[in-house]
Amino acid sequence: MPEVTLTTLQKRKQDGEKFAVVTSYDATFAHAANQAGVEVILVGDSLGMVLQGNDSTLPVSVADMAYHTRCVKRGNRDALIMADLPFMAYATVEQALQSSATLMQAGAHMVKLEGGAWLCESVRQLTERGVPVCAHLGLTPQTVNVLGGYKVQGRAEAQARQLRADATALEQAGAACLLLECVPSELAAEITQSVKIPVIGIGAGNATDAQVLVMHDLLGLSISGRTPKFVKNFLAGQNSIQDAITAFVQAVKDGSFPGPEHSFSA
Numbered sequence: 001m002p003e004v005t006l007t008t009l010q011k012r013k014q015d016g017e018k019f020a021v022v023t024s025y026d027a028t029f030a031h032a033a034n035q036a037g038v039e040v041i042l043v044g045d046s047l048g049m050v051l052q053g054n055d056s057t058l059p060v061s062v063a064d065m066a067y068h069t070r071c072v073k074r075g076n077r078d079a080l081i082m083a084d085l086p087f088m089a090y091a092t093v094e095q096a097l098q099s100s101a102t103l104m105q106a107g108a109h110m111v112k113l114e115g116g117a118w119l120c121e122s123v124r125q126l127t128e129r130g131v132p133v134c135a136h137l138g139l140t141p142q143t144v145n146v147l148g149g150y151k152v153q154g155r156a157e158a159q160a161r162q163l164r165a166d167a168t169a170l171e172q173a174g175a176a177c178l179l180l181e182c183v184p185s186e187l188a189a190e191i192t193q194s195v196k197i198p199v200i201g202i203g204a205g206n207a208t209d210a211q212v213l214v215m216h217d218l219l220g221l222s223i224s225g226r227t228p229k230f231v232k233n234f235l236a237g238q239n240s241i242q243d244a245i246t247a248f249v250q251a252v253k254d255g256s257f258p259g260p261e262h263s264f265s266a
């Protein structure tokens, strides 16, 4: 695959071709993701749970994210590397700039941050200074203590209205893409159509421009014993981890994943 850039992702959306995103935290899994044709590797702060064994993403530091971004960069060939800004690393515009500099210098091609319209100034300044931004909306795990748990967002009409407004404001501020986590499929479809930038979904139904899963989840590994509704085990029926990642990419591209059984209704 030629090197994936923001232009590639824009073109996928324009052409109505879905793209695949998967987390990796190290060189070997980054390589495996490349081999499977994944367009975007997410160095997610989910590593706080999956690798570090914490019960939330809050303990993750910028230094942790930079370390894993460097590891992923060494195993990557042509995927676009997106790195999460961790909890409280972008509480102010200044912090957002500084934390993003660290992650971009570690090998990220873009950063992801969680939140709505309050982030517009950070998104604007980051983009002006050369850092493309993905804005993560809906269930934002860094805010779990405010949300009162890991719950579907946007079912109430007031929340849905807020999500639509946040999506529009962030696009206007220059966000390069959006990520919607755990929102009803109908609302995700509506937002995807209403913005020109690519929308990545997880637990957001089938109509988004891309799908993301945590690598360990798609391989059927779970530390908690509880599997979220939006997860599918792609290793089942495959002979290798490589084949499982390839099956995920295929299912995203042909639209067979996620099915209604992996999605939420209003």
Ligand code: KIV
Binding pocket: 023, 042, 043, 044, 045, 046, 047, 084, 179, 181, 202, 212, 213, 214
């Ligand atoms: O950290 C992560 O892995 C994420 C995805 C679940 C979207 O943010």
Ligand code: NA
Binding pocket: 044, 045, 046, 084
């Ligand atoms: Na994350």
